[in-house]
Amino acid sequence: MSVITVIYCLMALSLSMMQKFTDIDPNAAYSVAFESVGMNWAKYLVAFGALKGMTTVLLVAALAQARYAMHIARAHMIPPWFALVHPKTGTPIYATLMMTTGSAVIAFFSSLDVLAGLLAVSSCFLSTLLPVALLVRRYYVTGITPRANVLKFVALLLLILLSSAATSAYWAPTSTCWIGYTITLPLWFLGTLGMSVLLPLQRTPRVWGVPLVPWFPSLAIVTNLFLMRSLDASAFIRFGICTVVIMVYYFFFGLHATYDMAHEPNKPESMKIADTDSETPFQFQNLEI
Numbered sequence: 001m002s003v004i005t006v007i008y009c010l011m012a013l014s015l016s017m018m019q020k021f022t023d024i025d026p027n028a029a030y031s032v033a034f035e036s037v038g039m040n041w042a043k044y045l046v047a048f049g050a051l052k053g054m055t056t057v058l059l060v061a062a063l064a065q066a067r068y069a070m071h072i073a074r075a076h077m078i079p080p081w082f083a084l085v086h087p088k089t090g091t092p093i094y095a096t097l098m099m100t101t102g103s104a105v106i107a108f109f110s111s112l113d114v115l116a117g118l119l120a121v122s123s124c125f126l127s128t129l130l131p132v133a134l135l136v137r138r139y140y141v142t143g144i145t146p147r148a149n150v151l152k153f154v155a156l157l158l159l160i161l162l163s164s165a166a167t168s169a170y171w172a173p174t175s176t177c178w179i180g181y182t183i184t185l186p187l188w189f190l191g192t193l194g195m196s197v198l199l200p201l202q203r204t205p206r207v208w209g210v211p212l213v214p215w216f217p218s219l220a221i222v223t224n225l226f227l228m229r230s231l232d233a234s235a236f237i238r239f240g241i242c243t244v245v246i247m248v249y250y251f252f253f254g255l256h257a258t259y260d261m262a263h264e265p266n267k268p269e270s271m272k273i274a275d276t277d278s279e280t281p282f283q284f285q286n287l288e289i
Contacts, residue, residue, distance in 0.1 A: 011030075015029060015030060015033055018033040018034070018036065018037050019032075019033045019036055023036075028043075028047075030042075030043070030046045031043035031046050031047055034046065061103075062096065062099055062100045062103065063096070065099040065103075066091075066092050066095040066096035066098075066099045066100075067092065067095070069082055069092070069095040069098060069099055070082065070083050070085075070092035070095045071083075073095065074261075075254075075257065075258045075261055076257040076258065076260070076261045077250075077253070077254040077257050077258060081094060082094050082095045082098055083095070114234075114238070117231055117232055117234065117235030117238070118235055118238050118239055118242070120227075120228075120231055120235065121228065121231055121235045121236060121238075121239040122239060124224045124225075124227050124228045124231075125224075125228070125239070127220065127224045128220075128221055128224040128225060128228075130220070131216075131217030131218070131220040131221050132157070132161075132217070132221065134210060134213070134217050135153075135157060135195070135213070135214055135217050135218075136157075137203060138201050138202065138203050138204075138213050138214075139153050139195070139199050139201065139202055139214075140153060140202060141202040141203065144202060145202055149199055149200075152194075152198055152199055153195070153199055156191050156192075156194045156195045156198070156199070157191075157195070159187060159188075159190070159191035159194075160188060160191040160192060160195070160218050160221060160222075161221065161225075162187075163184050163185070163187035163188040163191060163222075164184075164188055164221050164222035164225045164226070165225055166180075166183075166184040166187075167180075167181065167184040167185060167188065167222060167225070167226060168222075168225040168226045168228060168229040169229065170184060171226065171229055188218070188222055191218070192214055192215060192218040195214045195218075196214055196215065201213070
């Protein structure tokens with residue numbers, strides 16, 4: 001991840017050195033930038049690399065989504081027929097066909113801007129939930145964390161979230177006023193500092209975990225909420241509609257289906273977890289975050 005981050009930073013640096021940031025083409029940034037400095041041959045190389053990268057991402061996404069669908073089908077949240085695995089290839093062929101066909105149909109009948117906005121909102125929202133979940137895991141343990149510390153944690157977490165949201169809401173591309181940041185950013189800093197000083201960690205990773213907790217998770221929260229501010233309101237509306245539909249489906253069907261499956265006396269072999277004393281080479285392990 002560090003290597004990838006450095007590469008992205010170097011790419012951004014090279015792009016800004018070839019063109020002013022106001023002249024960068026949002027549709028084909030590197031191709032136009034190379035053409036502007038007389039390197040016409042490089043734009044074809046960039047185009048080929050972009051095409052290769054997109055096809056690779058689409059293929060990997062289709063394979064990964066099929067595995068998600070397979071496990072969802074094993075929990076009977078969707079028809080268990082999609083959990084069947086091909087006996088020869090060992091792949092979830094029906095789940096793969098469902099996800100690739102569904103994705104192709106949605107992509108064919110939807111605008112790229114609509115899909116990009118919905119994907120951006122979803123990614124930022126999930127990237128905000130992850131650091132929140134990390135803070136909860138590190139600072140709260142059921143039955144162990146004192147009630148006073150729980151109240152402090154909830155109050156400080158709300159302060160971080162609200163100050164981050166206020167910072168994002170205050171920002172505007174055409175505004176030059178900075179007074180609001182003198183209120184929202186110190187509140188964010190005080191919330192993070194208070195969590196670091198007033199609350200003891202309830203869990204520590206055994207091998208490796210996210211360092212500088214709560215500073216890194218808190219920084220991730222404010223960064224993702226700030227990025228969400230640049231998206232259109234229509235993207236949030238579509239995301240809200242999709243979320244409501246999924247939540248209704250889960251609470252009225254998926255929740256009961258997974259509960260019934262978990263308490264089914266005769267589970268299929270695909271739902272059973274291998275015994276830790278067996279000689280099976282693959283075991284479920286607890287991962288620290």
